[in-house]
Amino acid sequence: MWRCPLGLLLLLSLAGHVALGAKQGRVRRELAPGLHLRGIRDGGRYCQEQDLCCRGRADDCALPYLGAICYCDLFCNRTVSDCCPDFWDFCLGVPPPFPPIQGCMHGGRIYPVLGTYWDNCNRCWQAGNHSAFWGMTLDEGIRYRLGTIRPSSLVMNMHEIYTVLNPGEVLPTAFEASEKWPNLIHEPLDQGNCAGSWAFSTAAVASDRVSIHSLGHMTPVLSPQNLLSCDTHQQQGCRGGRLDGAWWFLRRRGVVSDHCYPFSGRERDEAGPAPPCMMHSRAMGRGKRQATARCPNSHVNNNDIYQVTPVYRLGSNDKEIMKELMENGPVQALMEVHEDFFLYKGGIYSHTPVSLGRPERYRRHGTHSVKITGWGEETLPDGRTLKYWTAANSWGPAWGERGHFRIVRGVNECDIESFVLGVWGRVGMEDMGHH
Template sequence: MSGDMRALLCLWLVAQVALVAQVAVSSRLRTRRELGPGLYQHGVYDAGGSYCQRGDVCCRGRDDACTVPYHDTLCYCDLFCNRTVSDCCPDFWEYCLGIPAPFPKAPGCARAGRDYPPGATYRENCNLCTCGPGGQWQCEDRACLMDGELIDAINRGNYGWRAANYSQFWGMTLEDGIRHRLGTFRPSPTVMNMNELHMNMDSNEALPRHFDAAAKWPGMIHEPLDQGNCAGSWAFSTAAVASDRISIHSMGHMSPALSPQNLLACDTRNQRGCSGGRLDGAWWYLRRRGVVTDECYPFTSQQSQPAAPPCMMHSRSTGRGKRQATARCPNPQTHSNEIYQSTPAYRLSSSEKEIMKELLENGPVQAILEVHEDFFMYKSGIYRHTPVAEGKGPKHQRHGTHSVKITGWGEEQLPDGQTQKYWVSLGGAQPWGAAASPRPCGVRLDFFFGGCHRAERVPCPLCRRRPTRGARRGARAATFASPAASTSARWRLSWWGSGAASAWRTCPTSEPPTPPPRGRAPGPHTQG
């Protein structure tokens, strides 16, 4: 074959390849637009929307770049869009051609002056609303933690307290609030049948009308920590009360803010971490294992879940009940990993005056209360449960068990001249903080406390040993007896601060007298 023939053959082959490539490109273009399903198989969505007009675009012929965002896709403003299968923007015909759209308006839903296609969704507080096929919004009907109707009803009524809408609770269901913002299990019958510890006081002894632990012990009452969406009030309230008592009974020489995270992660015996726990279990762990400070082991906010995070703080016994940390602080910025321990928990008397004297002499106490649906809306005043949710049905009436730190009490004069008494409580589930702490009244409270206390209140003499040289350089020695200690011949006195800085010894005594049996009394109602 001559050279000219070979050249012509090569040119023909190149032309054929180019033709095939052009056909392939054309096929892809047709696949993208011409073979597409179009936008208006079921009518025009958002027919009154501004698309071509907003972008001020109307293109002649075919221009695949002449587009405007349309929901989750693109619409076109070129003449090519106006074909059998249309992908034009809703306002193309009126804005670019000056004629009505040839497609009917889709049966969408209107909201706030805009049209939405079927299947569109939005949230109304804790309820999800979906645009149905009939052009109507279909919304869930769940009880929300923040309920505007209840807030208005409480503020209109004469209930003695004000309600508010808290943005951090907006979008949560009432079920979520009860499940994730409380977290104390009801005490077992064994715990509820504990003998009440009574104060030595004269029945005619006068107590102040108002009391604030922070005013009596400045710098020793710790601010409440926010437990977030962790149902761990059992750990937060226990750590808070123990922290204050250590500060008070060491006369300020020790002022640790104990770690609730240490309890949440490491106290796993019949406890569920951020899904709830028992107060008696928390005090048992604080007595037998001890915890570090919140600075050493800070709280890690987490959603309530059955599986607790792994424990990152371990300790070992150094003899005679004391323990020493065997791990460094999870917070690498802190190096002090002292272990703080407590004496066993005990149940306070149901007498209002005895609880007040306990608080007055020894510091904050721990209480368990029933929380109802309106508790999360509290803003100011003396809280009491209201009946405003009764007219909305059973799903709007929920309650759960919560534990708080009681730091004081007071009285308030009502418009009718009567005096209303209340307790001042601090907890980790509320958004108001310490400045406007809830003052519950007419709420059932069961009072407990675990920790150090004064020796004259137990049938065992206080034993104290001369502090060692290390103790004098460190924290002040403070050893107290436990009312729940074993009734053996030798009572071990087990309150200390940390390390070798405290002195302690065992105290041989005779068998202490068995306290007389006492019937279970109902929790105090502080209504005046």
């Protein structure tokens, strides 16, 4: 059975599947056409004969090749290649880009990535090169672009709240939170090279839930930076954190808006000190809190504190997640991010196990958290149905489908249905007149 995403790796290898960028110190050679553009197709087994597949940026992986230098390391520039001819198939296990094919190759025919094609009921989701990831290895992508620590066994064993579907209740085949609650569902933010998805996904879900549960009287974009800088108990800011700790902080301390306390940590700097907390709150009675400092953004005066009720875990049955989402708003989901997810550009994602059988470093993955906003389905040519979730990532609007993605639903793809959380915004009657 042919799986189109396998052919996509022709494109992935160009887009920088393992290393998305150029190696420092190779600038001169990169001004010349890439080796493969000169028609060199002798298939020299350089990497295989030398048993070289170096990690990162390794000049000792260099070999002379037809008057040029070629490399067997993971930092080859994919668009103007200085890789040895067998680097792709020997080191990465993907076909070499001869010629550079922008699409899926199947049966001797190239299918451009701008369309969707079916074969034997398998779908080709689109991949592309994201400029935000240029110059990053897979290791760095996992270290800096995710940042949710897998919950402890105690938290993973949280009791699930089961949603009971009424007899005969039928959920719609498609649903999108932004259509049910217009202007109350917020667009994805960009965590940059801050491993803080624990704070971004929590703030994103809380923003939507507070807006929905206040019937639109409060529509804040809540501040991930408030969590990153101030929720420090067993949390590591831009070096990772836990969802249960983030929700505890939102319930007990609360956070201000992103406008009041904007995100500052876009660049990775593991050596530098974490930015200090610039917002604290005190109890006002009845569980409500108020800020004890001005907004870090001096142009904003509104330093209202927003809180939530205790977080709850949903059952992992997709129908229960769907009913909760439709009734109460977007939910938070844990997921495993694999190497091909970084290059997702559109379509219904499912992890393509093309790196199986390769060394472990090519199939690293890490834990991430995202906001599920809806669902849908597509009918395959043979009449079967492909079901999917729609979700918001925190890698900015240029990634994926305007910052969102679709992923196969109902089969726990990438563990996305294994740990799903909901929460209620803490909204009192006095907030209902509050804008």
